[in-house]
Amino acid sequence: MTMEIEKPGLQTTVQASPFSGQRHVGMPAAGAADSLSFMLANRLVGKSPSAAALEITLDEVSFVVRRAKTVSITGAADFVRVNDAPASLHQSLNLKAGDRVHIGPAGKGCRTYVAFAGIPDWDSVLGSWSTCLQAGIGGYRGRALRVGDRLQISSEEFLTEPLQTPDHLKPNISGHYLLRITTGPEFVDLPEDAQKRLCAESWQVGRRSSRMGLELQGTPLGLPDQNSMPSAAVFPGTMQCPPDGIPFLLGPDAQTTGGYPRIAQVIRADRHLIGQLRPNDRVQLLQTSPEKAQRVYRQKLALLRPWLGDVSLW
Numbered sequence: 001m002t003m004e005i006e007k008p009g010l011q012t013t014v015q016a017s018p019f020s021g022q023r024h025v026g027m028p029a030a031g032a033a034d035s036l037s038f039m040l041a042n043r044l045v046g047k048s049p050s051a052a053a054l055e056i057t058l059d060e061v062s063f064v065v066r067r068a069k070t071v072s073i074t075g076a077a078d079f080v081r082v083n084d085a086p087a088s089l090h091q092s093l094n095l096k097a098g099d100r101v102h103i104g105p106a107g108k109g110c111r112t113y114v115a116f117a118g119i120p121d122w123d124s125v126l127g128s129w130s131t132c133l134q135a136g137i138g139g140y141r142g143r144a145l146r147v148g149d150r151l152q153i154s155s156e157e158f159l160t161e162p163l164q165t166p167d168h169l170k171p172n173i174s175g176h177y178l179l180r181i182t183t184g185p186e187f188v189d190l191p192e193d194a195q196k197r198l199c200a201e202s203w204q205v206g207r208r209s210s211r212m213g214l215e216l217q218g219t220p221l222g223l224p225d226q227n228s229m230p231s232a233a234v235f236p237g238t239m240q241c242p243p244d245g246i247p248f249l250l251g252p253d254a255q256t257t258g259g260y261p262r263i264a265q266v267i268r269a270d271r272h273l274i275g276q277l278r279p280n281d282r283v284q285l286l287q288t289s290p291e292k293a294q295r296v297y298r299q300k301l302a303l304l305r306p307w308l309g310d311v312s313l314w
Contacts, residue, residue: 006063008061008149009057010057012055015038015130016129019031026257029252031252034272035271037171038074040074044162045072046070049309055113058278059106071092072090073089080101083100090165091165093162106278108174120154121152133211169307171273175281179283181199189223197221198263205278212255221247237250238264238265239262239265247264264285301313
């Protein structure tokens with residue numbers, strides 16, 4: 001099958017599971033920013049949860065399939081149309097040769113995922129199909145998709161019985177999010193009032209927002225005489241406190257080390273929500289313990305695995 005891109009949108013990339021075992025050489029994790037929506041899309045086309053899919057950021061996208069193929073769409077899109085007829089998110093779509101798919105912009109949330117039956121007809125890099133835009137490697141030619149790109153995908157088969165995501169597993173995508181955090185190594189360096197305000201006040205996602213990370217605007221926290229430090233390990237979900245006191249939440253394409261104090265870490269069960277944050281969204285933080293974070297993660301996997309199989313969130 002060939003998927004021909006008519007309108008690529010603001011930033012549409014091929015993403016899959018994160019790069020693994022490469023952080024010691026400075027390689028970002030990359031991978032789908034919203035791992036849950038991504039895995040739900042793959043489930044609907046009968047593929048591995050870590051298989052390649054398209055990640056669309058905010059904008060509308062359209063493409064044409066040149067041979068019969070099953071696709072699915074999940075995430076933040078406001079609407080889906082096939083040949084101008086309404087179609088549904090969270091459902092397998094069996095397409096015929098020549099069908100045109102129009103995916104609307106994100107109504108709420110930030111990212112939409114398009115999974116497709118079959119395997120991309122190009123090589124994976126470092127054990128993943130994901131795109132690392134900073135390095136210009138992986139995915140489709142190491143870059144975001146452009147008008148006229150033709151994605152070759154093996155296999156012309158499609159599902160005989162279309163699937164739908166169970167309602168209780170569909171993520172709630174809105175403009176207000178609760179993120180549970182554990183305290184970071186330098187949390188104790190915050191003034192006492194700043195420690196309390198981190199979770200007592202809500203934050204607004206700023207315009208500095210990308211796959212590398214996003215700014216949480218609000219009353220500055222401040223770290224007197226402690227605005228920088230020797231570089232130390234950071235990960236997706238790490239919250240840093242730069243000199244201006246405005247927390248910065250790292251995303252999947254973030255660097256592997258950083259020199260700003262690490263004041264918090266979003267727990268693994270909630271990390272997929274970072275991928276749906278967009279400018280002006282409101283975020284409330286809730287502090288929890290590492291032990292409770294582990295229990296919450298196990299509970300979430302227990303909810304997902306009857307439908308998704310033996311998966312892990314990242």
